[in-house]
Amino acid sequence: MKVHQIINSLYKSNTFILSGDDIVYWLVDVGDIAPILEYVGDGVVKGLFLTHTHYDHIYGINHLLTHFPDISIYTNEFGRSALQSPKLNYSRYHQDVEDLVCAKMDNVVICREGDTLMIAGNKRLSIIETPGHDKSCLCFQTEDTFFSGDSYIPGTKIFTSFLHGNKMDAQTSLEKIVCLSRGKRLYPGHGNPIFIQ
Secondary structure, X not given: OEEEEEEOOOOOEEEEEEEOOOOEEEEEOOOOOHHHHHHHOOOEEEEEEOOOOOHHHOOOHHHHHHHOOOOEEEEOHHHHHHHOOOOOOOHHHOOOOOOOOOOOHHHEEEOOOOOEEEEHHHEEEXXXXXXXXXXXXXXXXXXXXXXXXXXXXXXXXXXXXXXXXXXXXXXXXXXXXXXXXXXXXXXXXXXXXXXXX
């Protein structure tokens, strides 16, 4: 499986494009649309995995739906609510983006701990619940990759001061992430990927 990193213009959040040997793509988080469209070309984006639903990780969602209206959007129950609420996704409180409400809620698929999907190149992707930074936080792993969003950004303290953050949950989630990501390449929500020993 190939992983292509896009560093978005808003807070330098990451979008990762996952691909196998065909022209079907999967995304982890979504920000700037132009570099996604340039990378996938004539291909199809089949799914979007949201590490959490803060606006800097979802602000491109409606533009993405314009180009790929049948895309599946994977999040948890709280994330689904946040996709409909500018207060819960925090877009209401920032001048950088308009109030954000997802245009197609029928596309949302609720994920839970232990769910698995087959994605790019017949890779099995597993869902891990990692609350703490936010109630919507999920991580995604394959046998050799781990997407941690803002639940673990190496060298950065986990921010838990938002309304739906929880310091104790964040610590529990961090311990889980460190354990599960050993021997894998870790792709955080901000910053560069690293290999976890």
